[in-house]
Amino acid sequence: MQSGARQALPPAAEMLPQSVSAAERPAGLSSLPIRQRTEAAAMPAPSRASASGSRYSAVRTLPSSGSSQPVSSVSHCIRIPPSVICIRCRYYVLKSCKICRFCCNIAIWLYPLCEIFMGKSIAFGSELCYNNIAAICGNDFESGGVTMKKWKQAAAAVISAVMALQAMPLTGISAADGDLLVTDFEDGDVSAFSKRGDEDTSVIEATTEDAHSGKTCMSVSERSSGWNGPSVSLEAIGCKPGVQYIASAWVKMKWYNTARISMQFTDADGEQHYNNLSSVNSDNAWVEIPAVKFSFSEEMKDVSIYIEAGDSAPMWVDDFSLTAAPVYPIQKDIPSLKNVYADYFKIGCAVTASELAPQSTQDLILKHNNSITLGNELKPDALLSQSASKAYLEETGDNTVPQIKLSGNARTILNFARDHKIPVRGHVLVWYSQTPTWFFMKDYSDDYSDATKWCDKETMLKRMENYIKAVYATLAEEYPDVNFYAWDVVNEAYLDDGKPRQPGKYEDGNGSSAWVKVFGDNSFIEPAFTYARKYAPKGTKLYYNDYNEYATGKLDAVIKMATDLKEKGLIDGIGLQSHLDVRTGPDAYPSANVYASALDKYCATGLDIQVTELDVTIDKNHLDESGFKAQAEYYSAIMDAIASHKDQISAVVFWGTTDDQSWRASQLPLLFDEKYQAKPCFDAIIDGIKYTEPEETDPVIGTTTTAAPVETGLRGDTNEDGIADVVDAVLLARYLAEDDTAVISTVGKANSDVDGKAGLTPDDVTHMLGAIAKLHKM
Incomplete structure (x- = not known):
């Protein structure tokens, strides 16, 4: 493709419809059939509200007819028919857009144009025109390097494109693939939501009693229990396995309560599962349940998401959104x-099934990692089956053989590892956390208060052995081709002072241990390694794993324990979790020197060392360039210390893939951001390392190719941010209008030439917008 020369645009005034006065404008559009609305004017959109997420994710409320006044008197009012595609949400609407609450008219375009040109938040009235924008923005046109003439030319290009879209046939156009269920309930339709079964007493209906936005919301009354609430069948709205989705909602509880978006599904064995996805507290006030990403696997059936609360308080829901996550x-x-550190150690990552759903995450892992750790799917609470254990006890009378089941989520990751021949690091067999307390009860019951129902040491030793045996046997049977090269046998048994944890149960949330409650101390550690050594696959190395491994008391206790087990041939190595915090300046926890000193001591044991859960958080007050710089410098120092012991360290595993999927997401601890872009810390840990890029082997078909530069261009992606959207069309329009501040690279120009003709012209802008509106392909 060729970039071509810039072509002049026609004067803006020639592209504008004639003005219409406010008095001539219809008060509303809802009563007009779509073909009769071509002469109707735009409904007003209120001022922008603060919102996170997308650049244009403003929350808007449609005003009542005639409630909004013009920003200023006008001479050239832009009046575009509203019966078009909403470019912001890509919905074909019959009236005002229910997704983004814009009217589908030129306001959609002027809003991003204003923000991109001036960084302004424009409060649009019922009339929109160049003069209005000029009156609001004042001299910012000049100070920003954008003259009024150039602004008009660029805006005119976009307006022309929108008008061109008007002429395209609208038959068959529907919601974009990404929008599954997004509603503000203004149409009174709550049919997508249902009660959670016959025992749910909820009454779900639309109400105008107290909406968050607009006039209508969904009321959920007469709830008799916290789990009662509105539920949405994912199959019914078109969700598919292996795709990542985003859910969010605004909710109001009548009194103080925790409201949650949760997911329910049935596994392959017919057992019900419930996962909390996102929660927020409400005290008779509207609050937003934070947007959360989720997915489900093919093995999961009858999948639904629902909103529940802590008790039976009446609930109101508004602005519910369930969309496909951006790719x-x-x-x-x-x-x-993995190539940079090929001569040093494995480079791994932890991943959950939901996290693995996007193709981009899979691509990221395949490019950078030669080790995978299942984030949660091989932990005891994910494997143990209470119902199956009870059934086995009832059938045999033997209470020493707990039953396990490999979940669909575990299979999703293990299938990926098998298909791409990626070694797996097993995590974890014996742990105080995420091990359900019923596992320690004689009858596998949930009655923890009765001290007589707790198992004794002998019973728990038998259960431990049978559990470990079952885990290894199940994986060997179902995944004989997966290389489980390492396993964490025991995890986090010591406090920072080197003492055992306090006795108790993990559900209390205070770090207490049911293992210590039964054994009285950490004497369960050696039997765990004994059984693991007995049943682990040949070649699998066994590790003790812990965090705050640099704390003096813990460091001494772990080294003593591991040295004793080494002498007995029961342990192969120590896992250093390395959840670190750069903070600012000398406040890093720990300092790079303290971490390096601890690493020296662990390596001196002669045991294999693995860094198992590495991440580095940034100070919440410095989530900016200074924070990223400090993070990069700290990561570099930590990796330098690790690399200096490459003969004693066999793997470095990062705990997650991208910042947004991290368990510490708010402090951006990983190497890649939510858009899969490498951060400064990525560059910092590869800088100065000499390596040879090997030939690349296709992991699926096994063919070998010579590595070559990859074309990264995406059609329509003018600014090369990985997405083709309205921002790209605006940038191209500015460039064609000879705006000197609109800079487009050679690749960006090639990406922008989308209309099939040589050279960049206004037709490319029109073609981009048509593709964004789903009227044709890019």
Whole structure:
């Protein structure tokens, strides 16, 4: 493709419809059939509200007819028919857009144009025109390097494109693939939501009693229990396995309560599962349940998401959204971490089934990692089956053989590892946390208060052995081709002072241990390694794993314990979790020197060392360039210390893939951001390392190819941010209008030439917008 020369645009005034006065404008559009609305004017949109997420994710409320006044008197009012595609949410609407609450008229375009040109938040009235914008923005046109003439030319290009879209046939156009269920309930329709079964007493209906936005919301009354609430069948609205979705909602509880978006599904054995996804507290006030990403596997059936609360308080829900998560391509032209460190150690990551759903996450792992840790799916609470254990006890009378089941989520990750021949690091067999307390009860019951129902040491030793045996046997049977090269046998048994944890149960949330409650101390550690050594696959190395491994008391206790087990041939190595915090300046926890000193001591044991859960958080007050710089410097120092012991360290595993999926997401601890872009800390840990990029082997078909530069261009992606959207069309329009501040690279120009003709012209802008509106392909 060729970039071509810039072509002049026609004067803006020639592209504008004639003005219409406010008095001539219809008060509303809802009563007009779509074909009769071509002469109707735009309904007003209120001022922008603060919102996170997308650049244009403003929350808007449609005003009542005639409630909004013009921003200023006008001479050239832009009046575009509203019966078009909403470019912001890509919905074909019959009246005002229910998704983004814009009217589908030129306001959609002027809003991003204003923000991109001036960084302004424009409060639009019922009339929109260049003069209005000029009156609001004042001299910012000049100070920003954008003259009024150039602004008009660029805006005119977009307006022309929108008008061109008007002429395209609208038959068959529907919601974009990404929008599954997004509603503000203004139409009074709550049919997508249902009660959670016959025992749910909820009454679900639309109400105008107290909406968050607009006039209508969904009321959920007469709830008799906390689990009662509105539920949405994912199959019914078109969700598919293996795809990542985003859910959010605004909710109001009548009195103080915790409201949650949760997911329910049935596994392959017919057992029900419930996962809390996102929660928020409400005290008779509207609050937003934070948007949360989720997915489900093919093995999961009857999947639904629902909103529940802590008790039976009446609930109101508004602005519910369930959409497909955006897809961002990875950077293919940066070094591969596993290749950079090929002469040092494995480079791994932890991943959950939901996290693995997007193709981009899979691509990121395949490019950079040669080790995978299942984030949660091989932990005891994910494997143990209470119902099956009870059934086995009732059938045999033997209470020493707990039953396990490999979940669909575990299979999703293990299938990926098998298909791409990626070694797996098993995590974890014996742990105080995420091990259900019923596992320690004689009858596997949930009655923890009766001290007589707790198992004794002998019973728990038998259960431990049978559990470990079952885990290894199940994985060997179902995944004989997966290389489980390492396993964490015991996890986090010591406090920072080197003492055992306090006795108790993990559900209390205070770090107490049911293992210590039964055994009285950490004497369960050696039997765990004994059984693991007995049943682990040949070649699998066994590790003790812990965090705050640099704390003096814990460091001494772990080294003593591991040295004793080493002498007995029961342990192969120590896992250093390495959840670190750069903070600012000398306040890093720990300092790079303290971490390096601890690493020296662990390596001196002669045991294999693995860094198992590495992440580095940034100070919440410095989530900016200074914070990223400090993070990069700290990561570099930590990796330098690790690399200096490459003969004693066999793997470095990062705990997650991208910042937004991290368990510490709010402090951006990983190497890649939510758009799969490498952060400064990525560059910092590869800088100065000499390596040879090997030939790349296709992991699926096994063919070998010579590595070559990869074309990273995406059609329509003018600014090369990995997405083709309205921002790209605006940038191209500015460039064509000879706006000197609109800079487009060679690749960006090639990406922008989308209309099939040589050279960049206004037709490329029109073509982009049509593709964004789903009227044709890019």
